[in-house]
Amino acid sequence: MTAIRVLVGTRKGAFILTSDARRNKWSVDGPYFAGWEIYHVKGSPVDPDRIYASQSSSWFGQIIQRSDDGGKTWSQPGSDDKVDEMPQGGMPQGVSNKFVYDTSEETGKPLTTHQWYDGTQHPWEFARVWHLEPSLDDPDTCYAGVEDAALFRTTDGGVTWHELAGLRGHTSGPDWMPGAGGMCLHTIVLDPENTDRIVCAISAAGAFRTEDGGRTWAPINQGLHSEYIPEPTAEVGHCVHHITAHPSNPNTLFMQKHWDVMRSDDGGDSWREISGNLPSDFGFPIAVHSHDPETVYVVPILSDSLHYPPDGKLRVYRSRAGNEEWEALTKGLPQEHCYVNVLRDAMAVDRADPCGIYFGTTGGQVYVSNNEGDSWEAIVRDLPAVLSVEVQTI
Amino acid sequence: MIRVVLPFHLQTLANCEREVTVDVDGTVTQRSILDALEARFPMLRGTVREHVTLQRRPRVRFFAAGKDVTHDSPDDELPTSVATGSKPFMIVGAVAGG
Numbered sequence: 001m002t003a004i005r006v007l008v009g010t011r012k013g014a015f016i017l018t019s020d021a022r023r024n025k026w027s028v029d030g031p032y033f034a035g036w037e038i039y040h041v042k043g044s045p046v047d048p049d050r051i052y053a054s055q056s057s058s059w060f061g062q063i064i065q066r067s068d069d070g071g072k073t074w075s076q077p078g079s080d081d082k083v084d085e086m087p088q089g090g091m092p093q094g095v096s097n098k099f100v101y102d103t104s105e106e107t108g109k110p111l112t113t114h115q116w117y118d119g120t121q122h123p124w125e126f127a128r129v130w131h132l133e134p135s136l137d138d139p140d141t142c143y144a145g146v147e148d149a150a151l152f153r154t155t156d157g158g159v160t161w162h163e164l165a166g167l168r169g170h171t172s173g174p175d176w177m178p179g180a181g182g183m184c185l186h187t188i189v190l191d192p193e194n195t196d197r198i199v200c201a202i203s204a205a206g207a208f209r210t211e212d213g214g215r216t217w218a219p220i221n222q223g224l225h226s227e228y229i230p231e232p233t234a235e236v237g238h239c240v241h242h243i244t245a246h247p248s249n250p251n252t253l254f255m256q257k258h259w260d261v262m263r264s265d266d267g268g269d270s271w272r273e274i275s276g277n278l279p280s281d282f283g284f285p286i287a288v289h290s291h292d293p294e295t296v297y298v299v300p301i302l303s304d305s306l307h308y309p310p311d312g313k314l315r316v317y318r319s320r321a322g323n324e325e326w327e328a329l330t331k332g333l334p335q336e337h338c339y340v341n342v343l344r345d346a347m348a349v350d351r352a353d354p355c356g357i358y359f360g361t362t363g364g365q366v367y368v369s370n371n372e373g374d375s376w377e378a379i380v381r382d383l384p385a386v387l388s389v390e391v392q393t394i
Numbered sequence: 395m396i397r398v399v400l401p402f403h404l405q406t407l408a409n410c411e412r413e414v415t416v417d418v419d420g421t422v423t424q425r426s427i428l429d430a431l432e433a434r435f436p437m438l439r440g441t442v443r444e445h446v447t448l449q450r451r452p453r454v455r456f457f458a459a460g461k462d463v464t465h466d467s468p469d470d471e472l473p474t475s476v477a478t479g480s481k482p483f484m485i486v487g488a489v490a491g492g
């Protein structure tokens with residue numbers, strides 16, 4: 001390991017923070033795609049120079065950007081500045097931002113509507129890509145979780161995207177409804193031991209799992225209890241905020257739900273609550289230590305009505321056993337007058353030793369701990385609101 | 395030669411100047427200008443109008459020779475001054491937000 005690269009998506013562009021392995025001196029590059037919302041930026045595990053970015057705007061829609069040189073330069077896959085010279089029938093051009101729901105007779109129907117806020121049925125309408133999850137073994141393959149909730153995949157480096165329609169085609173699809181942030185598929189967990197197994201999470205439908213590479217899906221929400229829905233233990237309808245797993249132990253999943261921190265040891269077949277002594281079990285991100293599959297991190301937020309930390313104190317909580325016992329990690333974090341939020345994709349870990357933990361806030365700070373969370377310092381303090389943080393250990 | 399003025403974010407996306415030119419065969423309309431623009435700058439496909447429906451995005455407006463033609467038919471013929479290049483066709487990101 002020679003370097004750490006932190007990929008930050010914000011409301012007004014992307015930033016890349018780099019450091020050597022000691023993680024105490026950082027350079028900040030950006031903004032890339034200035035003025036655009038960057039929901040997520042993530043690098044390929046097998047080719048760290050290959051990075052995908054989701055760029056979007058309420059004015060001009062969705063753009064997919066790709067870098068093949070570690071973020072130095074970017075382009076829209078399939079587009080080329082020398083378009084006039086490209087042969088007819090050559091590489092498809094200008095479709096890398098084309099996310100079209102599958103309505104084919106074979107795989108796409110009946111997929112026409114989902115539940116709207118007023119209980120009526122509403123057509124699926126693509127809004128944006130929330131999350132990009134590059135394949136664990138092929139840099140040209142990447143999954144995209146989108147709003148309205150669906151899972152897409154590219155196998156040509158982002159030039160074209162195709163829906164894995166079995167998820168949206170689950171019989172519960174017409175019952176899914178949006179949460180306050182829209183109906184988004186925001187979490188994609190790939191299983192390093194089984195390429196056919198994928199776990200996804202949707203707000204506010206819940207968690208789903210495929211065992212056949214995305215052709216068929218099943219809800220995995222047994223054990224979740226959500227007082228805010230008509231049937232608190234319903235098969236679907238839970239507002240799951242994030243799910244994570246350690247690569248060495250993919251059957252153990254950790255979940256931050258709208259309320260409650262949960263754990264599953266059977267790949268999501270059943271869940272039990274591990275909120276324990278947290279000051280609040282509401283929150284968005286959840287992360288696992290890179291070398292210890294039982295060490296878990298969350299950032300408690302006061303409530304769904306008050307999206308800021310309890311008592312105005314920004315505290316990361318760590319459980320060393322992945323259970324109900326949590327310790328507050330406060331050294332270097334503001335312990336008064338702090339009213340920022342930490343969003344679901346805005347926390348990540350590196351693979352250095354000791355493990356580094358990173359998170360970004362809606363106040364524009366990106367914090368790092370290079371000692372497993374024991375102490376923190378801000379890499380930057382005044383970025384636009386941070387939407388996502390990912391880390392590459394190079 | 396048609397002159398097309400792009401909003402800031404589409405200029406950066408297409409890596410071009412504020413004003414670009416396109417050639418249109420036949421009648422000059424919103425549709426024929428946008429077709430020509432997207433042919434020259436494929437990265438703009440899906441940004442001004444939806445990929446599949448080709449409907450204008452809600453926060454995008456069109457001006458031709460200083461007149462708001464946003465809600466005109468995309469197949470209406472545009473003024474001669476736009477067709478001859480003496481006046482630009484403007485694509486504008488609507489002012490919205492706080």
